Amino acid sequence: MITSAAFMAFMLVGVPIGLCLCLAGLVYIAASGNPVLFQSYPLQLFGGVDSYGLIAIPLFILIGEIMNGGGITRRIVDMAMAFVGSLKGGLAYVNILANMFISSILGSATAQVAIMAQIMVPEMEKKGYDKTFAAGLTAYGGMLGPIIPPSVMFVVYSVLAQVSVSDMLIAGIVPGVILTVMFCLVIALMGYVYNYPRADHQTPRQRIMTILRTSPTLLIPIVIVGSILGGLANATESAAVGAVAAALVGKFWTREFEFSQLPQMMLRSAIYSAIVLFLVAAAAVFSWVLIFGKVPQETAAWIQTVAKDPVSFMLICNVILLVIGTVIDGIPGLIMTVPILLPVATEVYHIDPRQFGVVVVINLVLGLLSPPVGLCFFVAAAVTGAKPGKMFMVTLPFFVISCVLLVLLSLYPSLSLILVK
Amino acid sequence: MPATRAFGLRRMVIGASSILLAVERLALMGLMYLLTGLILVNVVTRYSHFPIYWIDESAVYCVVWLTFIGASAMTRLRLDFAVTMLTERLSPQHQRLAKVISTGLVVVFGVALIVTCVLWMDPVGLARAGFDGRKLAAETFNFLYTERTQTLNWPTWVLYLTLPIFAVSMTVHGLANLLEDLELVARTAPKGFQLSELDGVN
Amino acid sequence: QAKEFRLGLITPNGHSWNKAALKFGDELKAATNGRLTLTVFHSGQLGNEPAMMQQLQSGALDMGFIQAAELGSRVPHIAAINAPYIVRSTPAVAKFVRHPAAVKLFDVLPQETGTIGLGWGITGMRAVFSSKDLNTLADIKGMKLRINPTPVYRDFYSSLGAAPTPIPTPQVFDAMANGQVDGLEADLEFSWNQRFDKVSKVILQMNAVFMPMAAVVSGRVWQSLPAADRELITKSIKSTLDAQIDELAGNEPALIENFKKAPIPIRQVDAKDTEAVIAEFDKIWLPKAPVLAELRKVGATL
Numbered sequence: 001m002i003t004s005a006a007f008m009a010f011m012l013v014g015v016p017i018g019l020c021l022c023l024a025g026l027v028y029i030a031a032s033g034n035p036v037l038f039q040s041y042p043l044q045l046f047g048g049v050d051s052y053g054l055i056a057i058p059l060f061i062l063i064g065e066i067m068n069g070g071g072i073t074r075r076i077v078d079m080a081m082a083f084v085g086s087l088k089g090g091l092a093y094v095n096i097l098a099n100m101f102i103s104s105i106l107g108s109a110t111a112q113v114a115i116m117a118q119i120m121v122p123e124m125e126k127k128g129y130d131k132t133f134a135a136g137l138t139a140y141g142g143m144l145g146p147i148i149p150p151s152v153m154f155v156v157y158s159v160l161a162q163v164s165v166s167d168m169l170i171a172g173i174v175p176g177v178i179l180t181v182m183f184c185l186v187i188a189l190m191g192y193v194y195n196y197p198r199a200d201h202q203t204p205r206q207r208i209m210t211i212l213r214t215s216p217t218l219l220i221p222i223v224i225v226g227s228i229l230g231g232l233a234n235a236t237e238s239a240a241v242g243a244v245a246a247a248l249v250g251k252f253w254t255r256e257f258e259f260s261q262l263p264q265m266m267l268r269s270a271i272y273s274a275i276v277l278f279l280v281a282a283a284a285v286f287s288w289v290l291i292f293g294k295v296p297q298e299t300a301a302w303i304q305t306v307a308k309d310p311v312s313f314m315l316i317c318n319v320i321l322l323v324i325g326t327v328i329d330g331i332p333g334l335i336m337t338v339p340i341l342l343p344v345a346t347e348v349y350h351i352d353p354r355q356f357g358v359v360v361v362i363n364l365v366l367g368l369l370s371p372p373v374g375l376c377f378f379v380a381a382a383v384t385g386a387k388p389g390k391m392f393m394v395t396l397p398f399f400v401i402s403c404v405l406l407v408l409l410s411l412y413p414s415l416s417l418i419l420v421k
Numbered sequence: 422m423p424a425t426r427a428f429g430l431r432r433m434v435i436g437a438s439s440i441l442l443a444v445e446r447l448a449l450m451g452l453m454y455l456l457t458g459l460i461l462v463n464v465v466t467r468y469s470h471f472p473i474y475w476i477d478e479s480a481v482y483c484v485v486w487l488t489f490i491g492a493s494a495m496t497r498l499r500l501d502f503a504v505t506m507l508t509e510r511l512s513p514q515h516q517r518l519a520k521v522i523s524t525g526l527v528v529v530f531g532v533a534l535i536v537t538c539v540l541w542m543d544p545v546g547l548a549r550a551g552f553d554g555r556k557l558a559a560e561t562f563n564f565l566y567t568e569r570t571q572t573l574n575w576p577t578w579v580l581y582l583t584l585p586i587f588a589v590s591m592t593v594h595g596l597a598n599l600l601e602d603l604e605l606v607a608r609t610a611p612k613g614f615q616l617s618e619l620d621g622v623n
Numbered sequence: 624q625a626k627e628f629r630l631g632l633i634t635p636n637g638h639s640w641n642k643a644a645l646k647f648g649d650e651l652k653a654a655t656n657g658r659l660t661l662t663v664f665h666s667g668q669l670g671n672e673p674a675m676m677q678q679l680q681s682g683a684l685d686m687g688f689i690q691a692a693e694l695g696s697r698v699p700h701i702a703a704i705n706a707p708y709i710v711r712s713t714p715a716v717a718k719f720v721r722h723p724a725a726v727k728l729f730d731v732l733p734q735e736t737g738t739i740g741l742g743w744g745i746t747g748m749r750a751v752f753s754s755k756d757l758n759t760l761a762d763i764k765g766m767k768l769r770i771n772p773t774p775v776y777r778d779f780y781s782s783l784g785a786a787p788t789p790i791p792t793p794q795v796f797d798a799m800a801n802g803q804v805d806g807l808e809a810d811l812e813f814s815w816n817q818r819f820d821k822v823s824k825v826i827l828q829m830n831a832v833f834m835p836m837a838a839v840v841s842g843r844v845w846q847s848l849p850a851a852d853r854e855l856i857t858k859s860i861k862s863t864l865d866a867q868i869d870e871l872a873g874n875e876p877a878l879i880e881n882f883k884k885a886p887i888p889i890r891q892v893d894a895k896d897t898e899a900v901i902a903e904f905d906k907i908w909l910p911k912a913p914v915l916a917e918l919r920k921v922g923a924t925l
């Protein structure tokens with residue numbers, strides 16, 4: 001009790017969330033009358049990140065850095081343009097498809113929104129789209145980043161839940177594709193209502209040339225997947241192989257990547273990963289004291305009195321997570337909720353931990369796109385100058401359709417598990 | 422006189438924090454190169470039928486060190502997830518107060534972590550036992566200095582050193598930030614970091 | 624006085640060790656009319672085994688089920704129980720871990736680890752699952768083999784000419800499926816749960832090594848307990864572990880039947896092929912753990 005009060009107080013004064021977790025852990029130990037726990041405190045912090053699965057995070061982030069530095073993102077947009085640019089609402093489709101493709105290389109929503117908003121929003125504005133809508137749409141496109149593999153959030157989840165990293169990554173594929181299709185349907189509908197413009201007309205010859213010119217970008221996901229299927233690497237190591245592929249494509253084909261940029265890219269990757277990893281360490285300490293204080297056990301008992309079957313449990317979780325997601329973003333949300341909800345899900349309701357992970361992650365990603373704290377909107381706003389609050393309103397249909405997906409994923413485990421062994 | 426001494430102390434904290442940050446910057450780059458290199462070497466050697474037994478473990482510890490060194494650096498760079506829902510609605514004056522409190526809590530954490538590290542690593546007891554880990558274990562049930570890692574076979578305490586280092590550097594960076602927030606020294610831009618406006622990863 | 628104990632272990636709910644832990648808690652509660660209770664923290668909720676050991680040493684954690692690999696990496700004397708071919712079948716394992724010689728290994732625990740050992744629990748004999756054909760021990764030579772990375776196993780499989788490859792447990796199935804490794808070694812129960820037979824061409828029953836677990840109590844906590852409680856805990860943990868051992872050994876024939884129904888052959892290692900391996904292994908380990916000689920003598924009688 002005093003632990004959660006302390007935690008809330010720290011958080012509201014603006015203490016970084018990782019430190020809120022660490023400090024609340026110390027408060028718990030001080031209040032528990034069991035001071036020997038202080039001696040175990042540093043080792044719990046260490047143990048939280050002493051895990052093989054987490055190696056993937058710095059490597060996933062590194063690929064994104066190298067790819068962006070090599071101008072590969074721009075070419076992916078060109079390719080999507082050649083495919084769907086001439087449809088009504090063409091640039092909106094281009095936005096979503098390019099985002100889906102980039103999601104297969106990048107692991108993080110905010111990074112993706114920052115990259116894509118710089119390219120897509122000016123382009124869409126030029127063609128007569130409302131800037132706020134363009135920025136908001138790009139933010140939803142970024143939502144695919146952590147759903148379609150690779151995904152930093154799924155890696156963090158699989159470490160918290162002790163399930164296979166590759167299982168989790170694969171579980172995201174079908175929901176990610178469904179979400180892309182749903183977004184395209186919404187665009188088709190909105191394009192009809194608001195009469196969205198077409199992009200520049202391209203002759204078939206121009207299209208084929210563009211596709212040929214941009215196709216080497218495909219090498220990066222092919223190398224990543226190929227290295228796994230060919231027995232060269234596991235899901236974690238494939239990120240390092242992919243980084244090498246991105247560097248080579250950037251150096252010898254786009255010729256925008258220079259090895260002199262590498263030290264700064266390494267530094268940025270290290271710091272951005274440390275932000276995530278330190279949260280994981282802090283969460284380990286926090287959940288350790290929660291478990292010592294039997295909070296998960298008591299929460300489980302409470303939820304069981306409310307939810308009678310797995311479906312109602314899943315729906316309750318969706319509501320809880322959406323509420324949490326309005327104020328707390330992605331990974332911190334994951335870290336705070338999974339240790340409490342997952343044991344209940346698996347032990348009481350016999351829900352597959354991988355299905356549960358897909359629902360939790362997508363739910364919290366949606367939190368990145370909901371007020372008052374919606375990090376993806378903030379990033380899109382920072383890059384383009386659009387207003388974050390208005391962004392939510394003009395893209396409301398996308399929010400609604402995402403909630404529909406969540407309900408489907410909660411009801412039908414096979415949507416998440418069909419590709420998993 | 423006291424004024425100059427206080428001023429000298431402030432300069433010392435800021436100076437120490439800058440030096441630490443410069444070292445951390447190099448360490449982070451180095452660890453990231455090392456991690457990528459270890460993983461690639463592992464892929465190649467395993468594929469060519471000569472797997473190196475200790476690489477996985479080294480890569481894991483590389484990431485652990487990267488975590489704590491990075492966490493310390495990002496404190497000084499003021500890069501972190503924080504909830505600003507309440508504080509951004511306060512008056513500028515109260516905002517400053519909240520900032521001072523939250524930075525103060527960083528220092529509190531740093532100091533507390535130093536204390537827990539001392540309790541855990543028991544440097545005094547170790548010195549009293551003549552720096553003999555087994556003797557310390559016999560006297561205090563603290564077996565820290567007798568353990569080794571599974572595949573590298575390094576003494577584990579060497580790897581755990583990242584925590585006391587983190588505790589100290591966190592405290593120094595926290596103090597430097599606090600001095601800036603109290604407007605006792607001017608804010609300085611960190612050197613050598615080209616960071617974008619993204620303030621998080623998810 | 625009333626006391627609530629905490630027991631930590633790394634296996635997930637439903638594992639036979641977890642069932643034993645819960646049963647031990649029930650017995651304790653029934654025998655003392657609820658004065659002594661036990662909360663079981665499974666799946667490494669309180670940390671991995673090194674972290675649990677640290678908490679046992681400081682007295683933050685009362686009890687743990689700790690694998691011999693973890694204790695053996697701290698104390699070579701304990702690692703001797705992981706040595707190959709001390710016994711050659713799971714029923715023999717079941718007898719061996721209850722033999723006074725095996726129980727006596729715990730004598731060094733208080734001094735070396737700050738914990739008190741009360742008894743062994745077991746998993747079955749480990750087998751090699753391979754994606755290339757294996758008939759004899761000699762065929763293991765040159766294999767990239769995923770092993771449990773404990774020093775004893777490493778030396779054993781190295782002496783067979785394999786290249787031991789540590790792969791984290793959750794990634795093992797994929798590593799086999801993709802061909803990152805040519806084979807893996809694991810106990811049959813775990814292998815059946817993970818369905819390693821689906822990614823293998825052959826199973827070779829090594830009948831060489833097994834991974835027991837020690838039920839340990841924090842030395843600090845133990846000192847603070849009245850003699851009657853110590854006796855009660857010792858007695859009820861022994862009886863629950865006895866049941867765990869018997870049940871696991873009893874389930875093995877059914878497990879082997881399951882594997883026999885799988886479309887891949889399950890083969891045995893020829894006993895006479897093992898002499899040279901034992902000699903080579905003992906050259907390394909007898910100096911580190913002299914007790915190994917005695918364990919071999921005892922094992923031969925079972």
Ligand code: NA
Nearest residue numbers: 103106145150
């Ligand atoms: Na992705």
Ligand code: NA
Nearest residue numbers: 325326367373
């Ligand atoms: Na939100």
